[in-house]
Amino acid sequence: MSSTPPRPLSGAHAMPAAPGSVRRWKPSPFITGAAALHVGAAAAVALQPALWPWAVGGVVASHLTLTAAGLWPRSRLLGLNWTTLPASAGxxxxxxxxxxxxxxxxxQVLDLLDRYNARATFFCIGDIARHHPHCVEAIVARGHAVENHSQRHRHNFSLLGPGALEREIAAAQQTLTEISGVRPLFFRAPAGLRNPFLEPVLCRLGLHLASWTRRGFDTRTRDAAVVTQRLLRGLAPRDILLVHDGHPARDARNRPVVLDVLPAVLEAASTAHLRCTTLRAAIAPGVGQDGEDDGARTLFATMDR
Structure with a gap:
């Protein structure tokens, strides 16, 4: 990523409400186009049955494209997706x-963050939070944010229908709110994979999808230096970085690599005069801990323009 030309706001579509508020789903142009293609294919076959191979081919191509968009974590084709912080984050x-x-x-991650006076956003899994509530309480008590990473982190998450998606995400909302006392405002899909049904569900639950600018792949790579290089290459203001405290890769000493990656990243950020903040502080600064909107609508209204 380059810090040279100014980057636009990361949301692709209008958001009339700030995170935490139920909002009306507005299909992306990509979704609208796919729906129009299906209607057109059906109409073509009805009027001229001999066109069925072309109609079927178009529908299949549309489905393949929708699938590809869901397999691209940073894609905004299926709806709003925060991949960088807004310009106001400075x-x-x-x-x-x-x-x-x-x-x-x-x-240990919390201790490292304290050492560098950095704030972070923890995307927690509901079932794991239930087993270790003291960790979630400590995250909030030490000034960080807890957000929604689904209840069970199912490997087939991107294959779920709208009902199953809503149950999975709503269960995590309830779990994390009960434990932390703070309602999550953001959602991150397991492995970043999703399908076109996700955005309408997030609208109903008052959540917004957040992915990342770059990731370290620290659940697979056992070399902390390699992970650090991935995260720092092109580091720029407004970046969203992804590491893991759950299931981290371990080095030859059986030490979680994230514990060596974080000091290097935080040192580099400090040297570059970049301050680590939470998503809710940067994207929805006017939204209180209970999720009520105290003035953040102005920021999100700019996404209409």
């Missing part, structure tokens, strides 16, 4: 930490 970056909490790793 020289801030967001450090996001997924798949926890972990009773061994999360406390």
């Amino acid at each position: 020289r801030q970056i967001a450090l996001t930490i997924d798949d926890g909490p972990d009773p061994e790793v999360t406390p």
Whole structure:
């Protein structure tokens, strides 16, 4: 990523309400086009049955394209997706930490964040949070944000229908709100994979999808230096970085690599005069802990323009 030309707001579509508020789903142009193609294919076959091979081919191509969009975590073709912070964030970056909490790793991560006076966003899994509520409570008590990473982190998450998606995400909302006392405002799909049914569900639940600018692949790579290089290559204001406190890769000493990656990243951010903040502080600064909108609508209304 380059810090040279100014980057646009990361949301692709209008958001009349700030995070935490139920909003009306507005299909993306990509979704609208796919729907129009299906209607057109049906009409073509009705008027001229001999065109059925072309109609079927168009529908199949449309489905393949929709699938590809869902397999691209940073894609905005299916709807709103925060891949960078808004321009108003200035020289801030967001450090996001997924798949926890972990009773061994999360406390050490919190200590590192305290050492550098950095704030982070923890995308927590509901079932794991239930088993380790003290970790979630510590995250909030030490000034960080807890957001929704689904209830069970199902590997087939992107294959679920709208009802199953809503149950999975709503269960995590309830779990994390009960434990932390703060209602999540953002959602991150397991592995970043999703389907066209997700955005309408998030609208109903008052959540917004957030992915990342770059990730370290620290659940697979056992070399902390390699992970660090991936995260710092082109580091720029408004970046969203992804690491993991849950299921982290471990080096030859059996030490979670994230514990060596974080100091290097935080040192580099400090040297570059970049401040680590939470997604909710940067994207929805007017939304209180209970999710009520105290003035953040102005920021989101700009996405209409």
